[in-house]
Amino acid sequence: MTTPLAAKIAREYGTPALVIDMDRVERNIARIQAICDTAGVANRPHIKTHKSPFLAQLQIQAGAQGITCQKLGEAEVMADAGLDNILISYNLIGEEKVARLGALLARTNVTVAADNAVVIAGLSNAGISAGRPLPVVIECDTGRKRAGVETPAEAIDLAKQIAGTPGLSFAGFMLYPTETGWQEAQRFYNDALGGVRQLGLNPTIVSTGGSPNLKNVGNLDGATEHRPGTYIYNDRMQVAAGVATWDDCALHVYSTVVSRAAPERGILDAGSKTLTADSGGLDGYGLILEHPEARIARFAEEHGFLDLSKTNSRPAIGDVVRIVPNHVCVVVNMADEVVMVRGDEIIGTLPVAARGKLR
Numbered sequence: 001m002t003t004p005l006a007a008k009i010a011r012e013y014g015t016p017a018l019v020i021d022m023d024r025v026e027r028n029i030a031r032i033q034a035i036c037d038t039a040g041v042a043n044r045p046h047i048k049t050h051k052s053p054f055l056a057q058l059q060i061q062a063g064a065q066g067i068t069c070q071k072l073g074e075a076e077v078m079a080d081a082g083l084d085n086i087l088i089s090y091n092l093i094g095e096e097k098v099a100r101l102g103a104l105l106a107r108t109n110v111t112v113a114a115d116n117a118v119v120i121a122g123l124s125n126a127g128i129s130a131g132r133p134l135p136v137v138i139e140c141d142t143g144r145k146r147a148g149v150e151t152p153a154e155a156i157d158l159a160k161q162i163a164g165t166p167g168l169s170f171a172g173f174m175l176y177p178t179e180t181g182w183q184e185a186q187r188f189y190n191d192a193l194g195g196v197r198q199l200g201l202n203p204t205i206v207s208t209g210g211s212p213n214l215k216n217v218g219n220l221d222g223a224t225e226h227r228p229g230t231y232i233y234n235d236r237m238q239v240a241a242g243v244a245t246w247d248d249c250a251l252h253v254y255s256t257v258v259s260r261a262a263p264e265r266g267i268l269d270a271g272s273k274t275l276t277a278d279s280g281g282l283d284g285y286g287l288i289l290e291h292p293e294a295r296i297a298r299f300a301e302e303h304g305f306l307d308l309s310k311t312n313s314r315p316a317i318g319d320v321v322r323i324v325p326n327h328v329c330v331v332v333n334m335a336d337e338v339v340m341v342r343g344d345e346i347i348g349t350l351p352v353a354a355r356g357k358l359r
Contacts (some may be wrong), residue, residue, distance in 0.1 A: 006254055016255045016270040018338040025232060025251035032231045033063045039218025044068050047230030049329045053081030053343025053355035061188045067091040068227045068242040072097055073357030079108045088112045098122055102129035111135040113174050116149050120161050135171035136162050137205050142185035143178040152188055156195035156333045172203030178210050182219050189222060204268055212241040235328035236287055237280040257315045268304030280326040287324040291315055
């Protein structure tokens with residue numbers, strides 16, 4: 001069954017459409033800001049989820065102290081819109097990126113992360129060209145086996161290199177502990193902190209990360225800030241992680257049932273180019289709110305294949321359904337704009353201004 005709002009969105013914008021409930025967005029912003037405030041940790045939200053200067057400004061107005069970007073291109077978009085105090089949480093390599101980073105540093109406050117000597121050596125020219133030191137935090141791997149140094153000794157060596165490199169200043173540490181690995185992260189940080197203090201250095205930033213870690217905010221002794229991102233919209237992964245409820249999911253993909261070729265199957269007009277093939281480790285590719293026992297089983301580029309074998313409530317051709325995606329960040333990056341609503345009213349569209357920034 002199609003709700004009146006869904007019918008209106010389909011009529012005015014077509015489907016598939018990404019729709020955000022601004023009441024839920026604002027409630028999510030306030031809730032997580034309160035968690036950080038209570039823990040005595042600054043909130044530095046990651047904009048990788050919404051990629052919108054407008055929403056980043058809402059986060060700042062609610063009390064966030066700076067933002068996090070994963071790509072230099074994202075940071076440039078945010079700075080162009082007046083955002084300041086930007087952490088780029090990614091290794092930046094190459095003359096082209098370093099030149100752009102220097103230009104960015106010359107006009108706004110920016111900090112970058114690094115986890116190896118090659119990156120640190122290259123960053124020097126950014127600070128020199130900007131005429132002021134570029135703050136650098138050391139990314140530490142505390143269990144995820146992604147980027148980051150694996151031992152406190154490596155972190156200490158990099159801190160020494162940063163402090164001795166023209167154009168750079170040592171700013172601290174960036175960690176992304178696993179949800180159950182905070183004791184190990186504490187030991188890593190304690191050892192690294194002791195080592196850099198012996199060098200006469202002191203971290204001003206100790207940054208922890210992740211919306212799945214919202215239940216752990218403040219559990220690292222010495223942390224100064226946290227970097228949650230997905231919380232502004234939430235998704236099936238956050239619900240599965242126990243840090244959000246379905247009522248906290250602020251972005252829904254509105255999609256039309258375009259085929260019911262057999263009783264136990266159907267086709268949505270949202271395929272891999274909308275919902276993406278990122279399963280997030282979950283069964284199926286999204287929760288259909290009107291038919292929660294239906295399963296989005298697989299994709300073609302423009303087809304979402306419905307398995308209706310376990311539900312007696314089956315959509316009809318032409319029904320517009322609302323889907324909570326598995327991983328909202330990648331879904332947002334596929335769209336040029338989102339539709340904003342409050343209650344049953346459409347209030348406008350919002351550009352996804354920093355989408356598609358590959359570098």
